[in-house]
Amino acid sequence: MMKYTAALLYGPHDIRLEEMEMPPVQPGEVLIRMRAATLCPTDVKKYRGINPKVADALKTHGPYVLGHEGGGDVVETGHDVTTVKPGDRVAVQPIISCGECYYCQHDMPNLCPQMLGIGAAAGDFGECVKLYHKRGIGGCFAEYLKAPESCVIKVPKDLDYEAASMIEPVSDVVHSVSLANTGAPLRKRVVVTGLGPMGVTHVMVAKAFGAESVIGLDPIQERRNLAMDLGANVVIDPSQDNPVDRVLESTEGTGADIVFVTAGGKAQVRCVTEAIDMVRKGGAVVLFASSAGDSSLCLDHNVLHYKMVQVIGVVGFRSQDAEKTINLMKNAQINLDAVRGPVLPLSDAEKGFSIYGSPGVMKVGLDIN
Numbered sequence: 001m002m003k004y005t006a007a008l009l010y011g012p013h014d015i016r017l018e019e020m021e022m023p024p025v026q027p028g029e030v031l032i033r034m035r036a037a038t039l040c041p042t043d044v045k046k047y048r049g050i051n052p053k054v055a056d057a058l059k060t061h062g063p064y065v066l067g068h069e070g071g072g073d074v075v076e077t078g079h080d081v082t083t084v085k086p087g088d089r090v091a092v093q094p095i096i097s098c099g100e101c102y103y104c105q106h107d108m109p110n111l112c113p114q115m116l117g118i119g120a121a122a123g124d125f126g127e128c129v130k131l132y133h134k135r136g137i138g139g140c141f142a143e144y145l146k147a148p149e150s151c152v153i154k155v156p157k158d159l160d161y162e163a164a165s166m167i168e169p170v171s172d173v174v175h176s177v178s179l180a181n182t183g184a185p186l187r188k189r190v191v192v193t194g195l196g197p198m199g200v201t202h203v204m205v206a207k208a209f210g211a212e213s214v215i216g217l218d219p220i221q222e223r224r225n226l227a228m229d230l231g232a233n234v235v236i237d238p239s240q241d242n243p244v245d246r247v248l249e250s251t252e253g254t255g256a257d258i259v260f261v262t263a264g265g266k267a268q269v270r271c272v273t274e275a276i277d278m279v280r281k282g283g284a285v286v287l288f289a290s291s292a293g294d295s296s297l298c299l300d301h302n303v304l305h306y307k308m309v310q311v312i313g314v315v316g317f318r319s320q321d322a323e324k325t326i327n328l329m330k331n332a333q334i335n336l337d338a339v340r341g342p343v344l345p346l347s348d349a350e351k352g353f354s355i356y357g358s359p360g361v362m363k364v365g366l367d368i369n
């Protein structure tokens with residue numbers, strides 16, 4: 001029986017590298033030799049045990065392989081698989097949807113109520129762990145990943161594995177910018193609140209999609225500098241300056257066409273409130289980041305009504321977003337190295353989790369040899 005190495009999460013702050021037996025490939029499934037993976041905040045939150053349900057599920061059902069941002073090569077397919085074949089380079093599409101509900105039937109699998117996720121990227125964590133122990137479908141932080149055919153995206157060979165591992169997060173941003181970048185007049189003046197990995201990716205994608213000016217907001221100087229390097233026109237330190245005043249000043253008092261809120265954590269509610277104040281009449285505020293938990297927004301009905309502000313929530317991506325992402329990457333319109341570092345070997349996965357979010361660290365990449 002062939003064996004492979006996987007980074008297994010046993011509980012909070014407890015990842016162990018273990019030799020696993022190769023799962024048999026069933027009809028409708030694809031076996032991928034992983035070559036690169038990238039950490040996502042959703043992985044890190046589970047590692048840090050922020051939600052006690054995660055530790056409970058691991059105790060009840062057994063350990064689990066996290067990771068849903070990955071690139072590799074197909075090595076085996078179920079007999080009825082038609083979209084990929086052994087030797088194809090692929091990226092992971094992490095949503096495992098039911099294929100039958102209203103949303104799946106209407107091209108919105110990212111909203112499927114039954115959904116589960118590769119690496120528990122979506123759906124109930126306990127159910128994802130059960131799926132792993134029942135069918136061997138886990139996550140990307142391993143030498144091999146078995147996934148349903150619908151969870152692989154074929155990528156051209158001129159994209160490297162590292163880029164392939166970034167297709168999922170960048171496609172989320174492409175989805176966000178595509179939804180908001182409409183309206184008449186076309187929305188061209190953009191604010192990005194929070195300049196972490198997904199914030200600076202918004203800067204790059206907005207520019208690639210024709211934004212005239214991008215204003216970035218973040219209290220961390222290093223992140224503001226990076227945003228400027230990646231194409232932002234103005235950056236503001238919201239801990240020093242009133243961000244609403246500064247955005248209004250920068251837009252002749254009109255306000256921004258779109259404000260993307262990518263900031264998480266404690267600042268989030270304030271960021272959304274400020275976003276509604278700094279967006280122009282008829283503009284859009286996009287809620288990109290998930291909240292840490294039970295945070296409720298209190299919005300002024302009349303401000304939304306009289307300003308005709310659109311508040312748009314966005315999660316996941318559609319197949320057309322992945323296509324656009326692959327094109328942006330092929331044309332080198334996204335500086336992936338600026339977002340993905342540092343890069344560690346799979347054997348240092350636990351270190352990757354522990355340094356995530358510290359100064360100078362954006363998204364941590366894992367090389368899988």
Ligand SMILES: [Zn+2]
Binds near residue numbers: 040068069168
């Ligand atoms: Zn992700």
Ligand SMILES: [Zn+2]
Binds near residue numbers: 098100104113114
């Ligand atoms: Zn469904």
